[in-house]
Amino acid sequence: MHSKEVVISGGGMVGAALAVALSRLGLSITLLEKQPPAAFSADSAIDLRVSSLNLRSERWLTELGAWQVLETMRLCPYHYLQAGEAKAQLRFAAADIHSSHLGHIVENNLLQLALWQQFTSHITVITDAHIVAFAEQPQQLDITLSDDRTLQAALLIGADGAQSMVRQLAGIGSSGWQYQQACLVACVDTPYPQQDITWQQFYPSGPRAFLPLPGAQASLVWYDEAAKIKQLAQLSPKALQNAFIEAFPAELGAITLTSSAWFPLARMQANQYVKGRVVLAGDAAHTINPLAGQGVNLGFADAIQLVQCLSDNISAGRELAATHSLGAYQRQRKWQNSLMMTAMDFIYQGFSRESDALSFVRQQGLRLASRAGVIKRLLTQYAVGNDLI
Numbered sequence: 001m002h003s004k005e006v007v008i009s010g011g012g013m014v015g016a017a018l019a020v021a022l023s024r025l026g027l028s029i030t031l032l033e034k035q036p037p038a039a040f041s042a043d044s045a046i047d048l049r050v051s052s053l054n055l056r057s058e059r060w061l062t063e064l065g066a067w068q069v070l071e072t073m074r075l076c077p078y079h080y081l082q083a084g085e086a087k088a089q090l091r092f093a094a095a096d097i098h099s100s101h102l103g104h105i106v107e108n109n110l111l112q113l114a115l116w117q118q119f120t121s122h123i124t125v126i127t128d129a130h131i132v133a134f135a136e137q138p139q140q141l142d143i144t145l146s147d148d149r150t151l152q153a154a155l156l157i158g159a160d161g162a163q164s165m166v167r168q169l170a171g172i173g174s175s176g177w178q179y180q181q182a183c184l185v186a187c188v189d190t191p192y193p194q195q196d197i198t199w200q201q202f203y204p205s206g207p208r209a210f211l212p213l214p215g216a217q218a219s220l221v222w223y224d225e226a227a228k229i230k231q232l233a234q235l236s237p238k239a240l241q242n243a244f245i246e247a248f249p250a251e252l253g254a255i256t257l258t259s260s261a262w263f264p265l266a267r268m269q270a271n272q273y274v275k276g277r278v279v280l281a282g283d284a285a286h287t288i289n290p291l292a293g294q295g296v297n298l299g300f301a302d303a304i305q306l307v308q309c310l311s312d313n314i315s316a317g318r319e320l321a322a323t324h325s326l327g328a329y330q331r332q333r334k335w336q337n338s339l340m341m342t343a344m345d346f347i348y349q350g351f352s353r354e355s356d357a358l359s360f361v362r363q364q365g366l367r368l369a370s371r372a373g374v375i376k377r378l379l380t381q382y383a384v385g386n387d388l389i
């Protein structure tokens with residue numbers, strides 16, 4: 001009889017979703033999280049960290065029961081997605097793919113909470129200790145916690161974010177780089193009722209994005225040179241509000257800033273997603289430029305694939321960490337994640353070069369894609385989370 005003990009380090013959106021899905025396979029889960037989500041109240045301020053979730057993530061979160069809970073809290077659907085530059089824009093509509101919407105903007109802490117509310121007695125949560133070491137034995141991993149407790153597991157999943165301790169303890173290296181740009185995120189009140197479009201306009205200094213939030217609120221993201229972003233972050237709230245109004249397209253209107261914070265941008269990919277009985281998922285395995293809002297969508301895609309591999313191992317009577325299916329997890333997810341990272345860098349580079357010739361090519365490309373129904377439908381399918389390759 002193979003061990004059914006799984007330890008997950010990190011109970012953020014990806015780790016919590018994995019805990020729920022794996023507990024439903026009959027596995028016994030121990031989840032370590034240093035910052036459990038706070039309770040929800042309808043008048044709590046909007047979390048500055050919001051994510052645009054695609055239809056594939058939404059479907060999976062519905063299967064897990066978290067989406068239904070999120071709907072009773074707060075979330076905002078969008079029906080249109082527009083990207084381009086001042087002279088040419090490409091607009092995608094849900095109707096193009098016969099869908100009721102293209103995605104939703106959700107608050108990270110509320111989604112995490114909605115997932116935690118699906119935890120059952122098969123999930124043991126530890127919030128007062130973290131992993132400090134582990135040793136691989138032939139049949140299991142022996143895991144030591146910061147309070148000297150020990151745990152045994154057939155599998156250890158690192159879902160502990162970009163600075164993953166599990167990745168470091170496993171000696172898994174990573175490659176990537178820090179972008180020269182950073183981004184400033186602001187939560188604002190807009191002069192309009194709830195909007196149903198998310199848009200992104202590219203400038204040579206970087207894109208500026210609008211994500212609708214419930215009511216008249218919105219999240220704005222301003223990408224620019226790191227030095228410029230740090231300068232903006234030093235401004236008084238009133239001066240920063242004016243800077244946003246000046247820098248963003250006029251369609252934004254006279255916003256009122258309610259909160260803001262800046263984030264560095266990094267691309268990172270772990271050299272291995274799997275090493276013996278250790279598996280990485282979500283930001284612990286990869287971080288991507290947030291430009292097109294793909295980070296946690298890729299993390300959920302990792303989680304879906306990992307759950308499938310482990311389910312196959314259980315059905316076939318193999319042990320959980322059987323290498324051939326975990327190897328398939330690593331191959332498929334690394335390939336898909338690399339593809340998306342490269343696509344993001346291509347778009348980012350393509351739009352940030354200032355040259356008349358390139359600008360002409362960009363505008364023609366956007367106009368062509370706008371008119372070519374097939375290309376537009378394919379791009380829309382990709383945007384909502386369907387793989388093209």
Ligand SMILES: Cc1cc2nc3c(=O)[nH]c(=O)nc-3n(C[C@H](O)[C@H](O)[C@H](O)COP(=O)(O)OP(=O)(O)OC[C@H]3O[C@@H](n4cnc5c(N)ncnc54)[C@H](O)[C@@H]3O)c2cc1C
Binds near residue numbers: 159282298
């Ligand atoms: C500005 C910005 C905008 C973004 N917008 C989008 C978007 O629109 N759409 C999208 O899909 N993605 C977006 N992302 C990316 C998205 O936020 C991340 O991909 C996502 O948060 C990753 O989830 P995760 O659960 O893998 O990691 P995290 O969210 O980092 O969660 C890791 C969890 O592990 C816990 N933890 C860490 N170390 C330990 C430890 N040693 N022991 C125990 N617990 C630990 C942490 O407390 C945390 O709860 C954006 C990112 C940024 C910076």
